[in-house]
Each structure stands twice: as structure tokens, then as C-alpha cells.
Amino acid sequence: MTQTRRVVLIALAALSMESALRSQAADFFEDARAKGGQSQTVLDRYFATGFRDFQPPDRQGAAAQSVSRVFPGRTTKEAWTAALLVLMQDAILVYASIDDGIIVCANSIRAPAGHAGTQPSAYIVGGVPEIVLVDADVRGARVSAGWFTEWHRLADRSEVQFIDIKGPTKDLLAARFFELLDREISAASLARRLN
Amino acid sequence: MTRTRASRWAATWWTSAALVLGSPFAPSRAVELPVADQGASVAMHFEQAYETVWKAAVAVAGRQGDAIIVASHASGVLTFVTPGELDGSRIYVNVVLVPSAQGSGSSVYVMPRLAFPTVRYPGPDGDFFRALRQELGER
Numbered sequence: 001m002t003q004t005r006r007v008v009l010i011a012l013a014a015l016s017m018e019s020a021l022r023s024q025a026a027d028f029f030e031d032a033r034a035k036g037g038q039s040q041t042v043l044d045r046y047f048a049t050g051f052r053d054f055q056p057p058d059r060q061g062a063a064a065q066s067v068s069r070v071f072p073g074r075t076t077k078e079a080w081t082a083a084l085l086v087l088m089q090d091a092i093l094v095y096a097s098i099d100d101g102i103i104v105c106a107n108s109i110r111a112p113a114g115h116a117g118t119q120p121s122a123y124i125v126g127g128v129p130e131i132v133l134v135d136a137d138v139r140g141a142r143v144s145a146g147w148f149t150e151w152h153r154l155a156d157r158s159e160v161q162f163i164d165i166k167g168p169t170k171d172l173l174a175a176r177f178f179e180l181l182d183r184e185i186s187a188a189s190l191a192r193r194l195n
Numbered sequence: 196m197t198r199t200r201a202s203r204w205a206a207t208w209w210t211s212a213a214l215v216l217g218s219p220f221a222p223s224r225a226v227e228l229p230v231a232d233q234g235a236s237v238a239m240h241f242e243q244a245y246e247t248v249w250k251a252a253v254a255v256a257g258r259q260g261d262a263i264i265v266a267s268h269a270s271g272v273l274t275f276v277t278p279g280e281l282d283g284s285r286i287y288v289n290v291v292l293v294p295s296a297q298g299s300g301s302s303v304y305v306m307p308r309l310a311f312p313t314v315r316y317p318g319p320d321g322d323f324f325r326a327l328r329q330e331l332g333e334r
Contacts, residue, residue: 050276089306096267098271099269
């Protein structure tokens with residue numbers, strides 16, 4: 001089984017529970033260590049530098065790679081706030097621009113060697129997207145969810161790709177995020193009506 | 196204790212502590228974090244204007260953190276990093292400010308997270324709110 005497939009399994013496990021995710025990740029940890037995956041990925045380097053060098057992605061390019069859903073009758077402000085509150089619970093917010101409608105967060109982190117009893121060079125993949133776009137649609141607010149392929153490539157530009165979420169996995173993870181978002185928007189709307 | 200139970204326990208503890216420690220006349224009050232998935236309630240409502248709360252939050256982040264990753268006033272996002280208890284570990288503290296849609300004030304949501312594993316870290320949110328209330332001149 002390739003590393004990518006293993007990571008897909010890990011990502012899917014995030015849909016159910018964290019313990020399952022860790023369990024399924026164990027094999028991957030061993031593989032990564034055996035293959036000497038000690039080199040830094042792009043994401044590792046961002047963490048090492050506090051994301052100082054991070055440049056926001058091109059919006060059009062990011063939108064083309066993402067999965068979208070329209071929330072009818074909702075404003076972009078409602079969707080924006082809801083997206084932040086959902087993402088902050090599952091990831092680390094590393095960039096936000098309400099003017100451009102872009103939120104970037106990191107939720108898949110490579111473990112330092114031997115940290116907290118874990119295997120080195122291991123990835124934990126969260127279920128929420130790494131980039132979220134919020135904009136207006138004629139029916140309401142459109143939210144797009146995507147993941148960065150580039151972040152999970154070794155920073156020395158070799159072809160080693162640790163994580164690549166795409167196809168049905170991307171749809172499944174995005175659907176889970178949209179479900180949380182829908183719940184959040186509805187709850188906030190209800191709270192406003194009751195206050 | 197599972198993560199969900201731990202989160203609920205932390206949420207209950209925090210809400211109770213906020214209700215006990217906060218005077219009913221105090222401008223701030225605990226609010227529920229609407230998303231039910233994590234069961235965490237790490238939010239407070241402040242009656243002060245968004246601008247005032249934002250400046251106070253940035254000041255607290257500057258003192259508590261050793262680096263600020265995001266500070267976007269317009270977007271209402273503030274993320275800072277603080278050293279963790281284990282050697283080399285880092286805690287990333289997500290802070291989101293939301294101006295009240297009705298009436299005055301702002302809600303502040305705080306979610307500290309460990310970089311690895313990417314789980315909620317239950318400590319510094321209380322520290323952050325305590326410092327924020329002090330910064331805003333509350334007791």
C-alpha cells in the first residue's frame with residue numbers, strides 16, 4: 001500500500017474518532033520512519049518559521065481545486081464567522097482575509113522525532129480543510145473547501161508527497177466540514193433570533 | 196477519559212467557573228460555543244466595543260505569546276504561539292473575535308491547540324480570558 005493510500009485511510013478515520021485515527025496511523029508511522037522521512041516538508045518549514053514566509057494562495061487557483069457548497073439564504077458574513085468557529089476547533093488558523101474571503105489553517109502536522117511518545121516523522125491528518133473560501137452567490141453564501149498538495153511535499157522539491165487528498169476522499173471530508181458549518185450557521189441564527 | 200468527555204468536562208468547568216467568578220454586573224459573560232461537535236465552551240461576551248476588545252486581545256497575545264502568526268483586525272482572527280510544558284512543544288492559541296450582530300459588544304472565542312497531536316490544549320484559554328478581563332479593566 002502506498003503512503004498516499006495509507007494517509008487517505010488516516011484522513012477517513014478522522015471522520016469517526018481520534019483513537020481510530022491514531023490506530024490506523026501506526027503503520028504509516030513505521031513506514032515513514034523506515035523510509036527515513038526526516039526531511040522537512042513545506043508545512044514543517046512554515047511551522048519552524050511561525051508562518052512568516054507564508055504567501056496567501058491565488059484565489060482562483062485554490063477555488064478550482066476545491067469542493068463548494070452554497071448555503072441558501074445565508075450572508076457571507078454568517079458563513080465567514082461560522083467557518084472560523086468550526087476551523088478553530090480542529091486546526092490552527094494561520095491566515096485570514098475577510099476582504100478576499102480566504103481562511104487558511106494547518107491541521108496535519110508532522111510529529112517531531114520521539115515527541116510525546118510518538119514515532120518520528122508521522123502525520124496526523126485532521127478532517128477539516130486547509131483552505132476555505134467564502135464568497136457571495138446569488139442564492140446565498142458559497143463556501144469552498146480545499147487542501148494544499150504543496151504543503152505536504154518535501155521542501156527540497158523532491159517528488160516525495162506525503163499527503164494528497166483528492167477525489168472521493170476530498171468530497172467526503174468536505175461534506176463533513178459543510179455539515180459542521182451548516183450546524184454552526186443554524187445555531188448562530190437561532191441564537192440571534194432568541195436573543 | 197475520552198477526548199469528548201474531557202472536552203465536556205472542561206466546558207462545564209469553564210462555564211461554571213466563569214459564572215461563579217464573574218459578577219452578574221460584570222461586562223463579560225460566558226457564552227456557548229455553538230458548534231456541538233467538540234462540546235467546548237471557550238468563549239466570552241464582552242460589552243466593550245470590538246475595537247477596544249481587539250486591542251486588549253492583541254496586547255494579551257503579545258504578552259503571553261512569543262510569536263503572533265495572524266493578527267487580522269478586519270477578519271477578527273488572532274493566532275499566537277506560546278511554549279508548551281514539554282521541551283520544544285508549542286501551543287497555538289486560536290482567538291476569534293466576533294462583533295455582536297445585535298446590540299453592543301463582542302464575543303471572543305479561544306481555542307488553544309497543540310501542534311502535535313493536533314488536539315485541544317485545555318489550559319491557556321482560562322489564562323487568556325483572565326488576562327483579557329484585566330486588560331479591559333475588569334476585576
